[in-house]
Amino acid sequence: MEELRGHHGTWRIDDETVRIRFDSGRKVPTLFKSLGSCTVPMAAVREVEFDQGDRKHGWRLRLRLADGSDPYATLGAPGSDALTPLLLTGPHDNELVAEYHSDQIASSVRYARGTLTDEIDHREVARGLVGKPPLQVRTAEGSASFDGARVRLQWDGWLASTAKDKEKSRTFQLSEIQAAEWHPPVDVTEGYLRIVLRGVTVPEASKIDHDFFSLASHGSKGSEETLLMAATLNAHIPFAAPQGAGPAALGGGAPPDDGSEAIIATIRELGRLHSEGLLTDEEFSAKKAQLLDRL
Numbered sequence: 456m457e458e459l460r461g462h463h464g465t466w467r468i469d470d471e472t473v474r475i476r477f478d479s480g481r482k483v484p485t486l487f488k489s490l491g492s493c494t495v496p497m498a499a500v501r502e503v504e505f506d507q508g509d510r511k512h513g514w515r516l517r518l519r520l521a522d523g524s525d526p527y528a529t530l531g532a533p534g535s536d537a538l539t540p541l542l543l544t545g546p547h548d549n550e551l552v553a554e555y556h557s558d559q560i561a562s563s564v565r566y567a568r569g570t571l572t573d574e575i576d577h578r579e580v581a582r583g584l585v586g587k588p589p590l591q592v593r594t595a596e597g598s599a600s601f602d603g604a605r606v607r608l609q610w611d612g613w614l615a616s617t618a619k620d621k622e623k624s625r626t627f628q629l630s631e632i633q634a635a636e637w638h639p640p641v642d643v644t645e646g647y648l649r650i651v652l653r654g655v656t657v658p659e660a661s662k663i664d665h666d667f668f669s670l671a672s673h674g675s676k677g678s679e680e681t682l683l684m685a686a687t688l689n690a691h692i693p694f695a696a697p698q699g700a701g702p703a704a705l706g707g708g709a710p711p712d713d714g715s716e717a718i719i720a721t722i723r724e725l726g727r728l729h730s731e732g733l734l735t736d737e738e739f740s741a742k743k744a745q746l747l748d749r750l
Contacts, residue, residue: 459516459556461543463487466516468556470563471497473518475540486538486679490586493540497560497567499524499580505557510547516557517542523577526585526686530637538682540584578693585687592684594677599648599670599684604629604695606650606688608670616664625667627652629688630695637685639678646672648681650688655738722746 459466464477464487473495477487495518502519518541520528527539545553588603596619597610607626610619633653640646649669663671672678722743729739 457556457559459543459545459553461516461545461553462513464543466543466556468560468563471567473497473500473560475543477540484538484679486683487540489592489680489683490540493584495520495541495584496575496580497563498571498575499577500560500564500567503557503561503564505554507550507554508547513544513546514550514553515542515544516553518560520580521575521577524575524580526581526690527682529689530682530685531639538679578690581690582694585690586683588687588691590684590687592677592680594670594672594681596671596673596677599681601629601684601688601691603691606632608650608667610670614671614673618665619667622667628695629691632688632692632695634692635685635688637682639682640672640674646678646681648672648685654742655734 456467456469459468463483464475467474467476474492475495476492477483477490479488499520500518501521504515504517504519506515506517508514517539519525520541525539525541527541543553588601591598591600593612595612595614597608597612597615600607600609605626605628607624609624610616610622627650631652632650634651636649636651638646638649645663647663647666647669649666652668663669670677670681672681725734725739725742725746728734729736734742
């Protein structure tokens with residue numbers, strides 16, 4: 456097994472995998488320190504990119520994975536290359552060594568494709584590149600936690616809005632989540648993690664202060680942590696079977712099938728979201744009808 460050391464970690468390379476282990480120093484990006492390590496199967500790699508760089512910036516080695524294997528690929532601003540564990544950079548003085556390893560990875564990728572008999576499970580690859588539950592991240596607005604089945608947003612930070620501080624928290628079942636979005640801070644604007652529920656559309660005009668599906672990050676505080684949370688949720692969502700009845704746990708868990716009081720409470724919660732403009736008339740009517748059928 457060969458090794459290539461970069462600015463923030465080390466890649467250990469064999470014929471089948473690239474094992475990535477990150478450093479824990481002060482200058483290492485928070486995402487890498489939080490992740491610790493991950494493994495990439497050669498068979499999941501679509502392209503190997505190598506840039507020799509220059510004396511000032513050094514070289515860059517980037518792995519591009521097959522569709523469905525990279526949980527970071529769809530996060531961030533459109534067209535941008537979000538911070539990713541699949542990028543290794545290093546100083547110019549070992550550029551030839553890095554280029555050699557780049558060629559070795561590309562050769563192993565071609566060999567893996569030519570000899571692979573079973574179709575690779577891209578969902579498993581993605582799950583190997585993210586955090587393992589239980590996972591909790593914090594920002595100046597509060598925290599997001601994931602236990603493998605539920606996601607909890609809690610607004611108890613010093614920059615939480617009055618509305619969110621009053622709301623305290625929301626809990627969502629993973630099986631009711633369509634996707635997690637991550638938007639990095641731009642200039643003086645806030646970045647944020649947002650939970651997208653199946654069949655629920657949050658109006659574009661909704662401000663973060665009153666968006667109870669989001670956790671904001673201010674500047675660099677919490678931005679990389681929320682990126683890791685979004686990638687982790689998106690990698691685990693395909694393994695959560697959607698529940699056929701009932702909306703997401705908008706106020707602290709999906710109502711039990713035989714709990715009429717919980718169902719009524721959830722209808723009230725839906726009504727409040729509808730009045731706040733977070734649910735359309737059609738979404739509110741459809742979900743209310745689903746719940747009433749269970750009484």
